[in-house]
């Protein structure tokens with residue numbers, strides 16, 4: 573079951589939100605609803621799910637409903653219609669005590685404005701959520717120190733927020749959210765107030781931490797670059813509606829409509845597309861043979877595929893090397909690429925290679941190969 577599930581959620585702001593639902597269902601636009609009824613359609617008929625351990629990014633222009641969507645997830649906002657399930661529980665059915673417990677233990681929020689306590693030290697700020705949970709002083713300080721180290725702030729435990737830069741303050745906010753041990757992080761434009769360079773640094777650090785922690789993260793941004801870098805999947809909102817949900821590659825290569833296409837037109841594909849995505853664009857599948865194949869069998873496989881080389885794998889599918897038609901008895905060790913390398917960082921490797929470059933995952937398994945044509949196909953975009 574998905575960690576978070578929204579089914580047909582509509583949110584209308586105003587004095588009598590339910591009265592407006594029929595108009596919304598008829599498809600009346602946001603501007604017309606506002607003009608005719610004085611109500612604001614925040615979100616319209618949203619259905620989506622977030623899997624456990626996924627980083628799910630919601631992006632859209634100002635007023636598109638991003639914060640409203642996030643706030644539904646810890647019931648700072650209640651749906652006018654539809655249901656919100658988190659961890660298998662219907663949020664609307666949580667009692668007051670259950671809701672407090674949920675916000676303390678299950679889902680932490682990280683805000684744009686950091687929301688730190690100005691007169692408390694870094695250590696005390698990070699330990700704050702643990703205090704609220706009733707953890708003993710010594711234990712919570714040890715726990716807080718570990719998270720301060722994880723976000724790279726060791727040495728600043730005794731500083732006050734006012735003595736730190738914006739980026740450091742946001743690290744404290746992040747450490748505080750992580751320290752609660754919550755499985756879900758709700759992040760509403762957490763890096764928006766930071767300078768571009770620091771912002772990129774924070775983004776990379778969050779990505780690195782997430783690789784280790786595997787939290788379920790819902791991350792809001794209006795920065796497409798940030799969305800594509802961080803998101804396992806990205807939802808694009810426009811005027812309260814989801815116009816597309818997909819992986820960064822799906823969105824860059826196959827924008828669902830003109831709105832998304834406009835959004836992604838300025839994207840540097842070479843930075844967004846990964847080796848795995850480029851390998852998927854390869855025209856022909858690589859010839860794969862068992863590393864123990866006799867030369868004759870290996871040659872036969874290459875002839876059958878019209879390939880000039882073959883990729884040898886062991887019994888577990890782990891990549892062992894390349895053999896060529898010209899010298900089939902010689903197993904060559906060649907450079908490989910990791911699936912998450914960006915296209916711009918693999919060009920030199922592919923340009924310098926004699927054969928399509930193998931893409932090999934962390935387990936050593938061959939997942940595809942990349943040649944110059946695959947790169948061109950990926951840069952040109954699907955079906956163009």
Ligand SMILES: Nc1ncnc2c1ncn2[C@@H]1O[C@H](COP(=O)(O)OP(=O)(O)OP(=O)(O)O)[C@@H](O)[C@H]1O
Nearest residue numbers: 585612613614633634635636637638639640641794
């Ligand atoms: N409490 C509220 N009362 C009335 N209208 C609201 C309220 N909260 C949000 N809205 C409206 O709902 C719509 C979506 O707002 P929301 O704050 O979710 O957008 P956003 O995408 O987060 O925008 P931003 O990028 O500016 O933060 C907007 O039209 C907004 O005016």
Ligand SMILES: [Mg+2]
Nearest residue numbers: 638639640760
């Ligand atoms: Mg917002």
